[in-house]
Amino acid sequence: MSEKRELWVEQSGVIFLRGVKCDRCGSVLFPPQAYGCEACGADETHLREFLFPSSGTLNSFTTVHVHPKLETPYKVAEVKTEARQLVRGRLEHEHPSVGEAVMGAVEVIDGTPQFIFVVPSEVEA
Amino acid sequence: MAKKNILKDRSVYAIGIGLHPYQRASDVTYVTLGLTAVRAALSDAQIKWTDVETAFVGNARIGMAAGSTMLRYLGPSDVSVAQVENASASGSTAFRQAVHDVASGVAEVSIAIGVDKPVEGAGRGGPINAKVRSLDEGLVVPFSHFAMLAERYMADTGATIEQIAKVAVKNHANGARNPFAQRQKARTLEEVLAPPQISGALTRLQCTPVGEGAAATIVASEDAIERLGIDWQRAIRVTASASRLQEFTPDENADAALTRKTTLEALDAAAVDPRDLDVIELHDAFSIEELLYAEAIGLCGEGEAAACVERGDFDIGGRHAISPSGGLLAMGHPIGPTGVGQVCEIVRQLRNEAGDRQHPDAKIGLAHMVGVGAVCVVHVLERT
Structure with missing residues (x-):
């Protein structure tokens, strides 16, 4: 996996996440790595790149008020995707609640495209 | 697969405890922190440093060879020393090693020491050096x-x-x-509940202060307790x-x-x-x-x-x-x-x-x- 590749990819306006899937046990792993399958122990030759939709439900979230480097406050989310993966990323949502549907989006921040989770209606708007 | 409980077969007792107060980072060196705890534990058990056969020093922030550097100041002995790193569980793991040394019969008396403080130039740690990128990096x-x-x-x-x-x-x-x-x-x-808010429901007083300090526990076998004349009333079995x-x-x-x-x-x-x-x-x-x-x-x-x-x-x-x-x-x-x-x-x-x-x-x-x-x-x- 090249250092430069993004962890997400856009296809027909939908943001997919770039994980790996174990061809021995079928587990989807994110973030991607080439070390081995945490679920069954298969070595890295069993891990194949696997794109899965970034949409899912909010497993949890929090507002971060203190950070040594980043501007605060900001929100982070832990999202349960349809691939049964827990994925964490920045959340842009005024009043989130556990169990709510969210999806990935890409926003250009300081000239750099960044992955964020948003509520589906905000993307359509 | 059931794991063997070696502590059923051979009794191991905590016989001495000692601490240096936990405090905000200061100019006190880790050597002073650690030796204070070790000497307090020896005094609590009423034994000498030369009675201790093996030592495990748990820390995660003070770098290579801290344990051996510190323990040389206790004077000559036959002690075997190893530093133990297991993140926040470093001290617990040092204790486990000391207990297992006594349980296995490798030693009759062992000491677990935890000593730590923030120091300049500490390593970045395994999770970062594994170089697995994620979406929440730093967040x-x-x-x-x-x-x-x-x-x-x-x-x-x-x-x-x-x-x-x-x-x-x-x-x-x-x-x-x-x-x-x-x-x-x-x-x-x-x-x-008063500010500062740290994250979500957590305020400052609901988050642990990470400072400096030291703790030590000496463990021993039944034979050693008898031989060293230690008070059985104060021996606590692991x-x-x-x-x-x-x-x-x-x-x-x-x-x-x-x-x-x-x-x-x-x-x-x-x-x-x-x-x-x-x-x-x-x-x-x-x-x-x-x-x-x-x-x-x-x-x-x-x-x-x-x-x-x-x-x-x-x-x-x-x-x-x-x-x-x-x-x-x-x-x-x-x-x-x-x-x-x-x-x-x-x-x-x-x-x-x-x-x-x-x-x-x-x-x-x-x-x-x-x-x-x-x-x-x-x-x-x-x-x-």
């Missing part, structure tokens, strides 16, 4: 991880922000009675040691699952029912953790811990005293010392020597730590 610091667990816990159980904060009120009150605690001030609920690496559990709370499995392994090995535990020192780096782990250990049912705290069930003198030392929230979390300091507190409680923070008639104690990785280390100690 999720430990308190945000636990703030997310708090949010989820409130959604699942209906517990309130005030109920979570009451864990900190209780543990600060305990710390106020512990001369080794970094925070020795009782706090009201209003004070605990009846189980368990340590696990977190597994891939996408469908449940990974932190709670790791604690549940490790604790179950330790309690099974010691043949102890969680309801019979008198004192528990657990990894309450953030207030929400006490609720999650109390349930995972089996001290109460799922979703009941917040009500238990509110009723005083986890107070000193309650059903189970949780973190009578003040826990990580009030005693503090200097990293390397923390797990050893928990054992010191349990030994003190089971000896009935804890003064005005004594839990009445304490017979069985459990020490629980987790560390980045994640790892979990649990010990059971009993007055015999």
Whole structure:
């Protein structure tokens, strides 16, 4: 996996996440790595790149008020995707609640495209 | 596969405890911190440094060869020394190594030492050097991880922000009675809830202070206790040691699952029912953790811990005293010392020597730590 590749990819306006899937046990792993399958122990030759939709439900979230480097406050989310993966990323949502549907989006921040989770209606708007 | 409990076959006893107070980072060197704890433990056990055969020094921040550098100042001896790093569970793991040295017969007397402080130029650590990129790089610091667990816990159980904060009120009150605690001030609920907000429901007083300090515990075999003339009344038996690496559990709370499995392994090995535990020192780096782990250990049912705290069930003198030392929230979390300091507190409680923070008639104690990785280390100690 090249250092430069993004962890997400856009296809027909939908943001997919770039994980790996174990061809021995079928587990989807994110973030991607080439070390081995945490679920069954298969070595890295069993891990194949696997794109899965970034949409899912909010497993949890929090507002971060203190950070040594980043501007605060900001929100982070832990999202349960349809691939049964827990994925964490920045959340842009005024009043989130556990169990709510969210999806990935890409926003250009300081000239750099960044992955964020948003509520589906905000993307359509 | 059932693991062998070597502690059933050969008894191991904690015979000496010593601490350097936990405190904010200062100019005191780690050598002074560590030697203070070691000399206090030797004095408590009434033995000499030359009686100690093996030493395990737990730390995560002071770098290579800190243990050996420090212990040379105790003078010539035949001691074997190893430094132990296991993130926040470094001290707990050092204790486990010392206990297993005595249980296996490699040594009759061993010492576990935890010593740590922030120093310049500390390494970046394994998780960063593994170079696995993620979407949340730098965004999720430990308190945000636990703030997310708090949010989820409130959604699942209906517990309130005030109920979570009451864990900190209780543990600060305990710390106020512990001369080794970094925070020795009782706090009201209003004070605990007051800003600064750190993340989500967590305020500053619901997050552990990470400073510096040291703790030491000496363990010995029955033969050594007889030979060295140690007071049996003050010897506390270590009846189980368990340590696990977190597994891939996408469908449940990974932190709670790791604690549940490790604790179950330790309690099974010691043949102890969680309801019979008198004192528990657990990894309450953030207030929400006490609720999650109390349930995972089996001290109460799922979703009941917040009500238990509110009723005083986890107070000193309650059903189970949780973190009578003040826990990580009030005693503090200097990293390397923390797990050893928990054992010191349990030994003190089971000896009935804890003064005005004594839990009445304490017979069985459990020490629980987790560390980045994640790892979990649990010990059971009993007055015999």
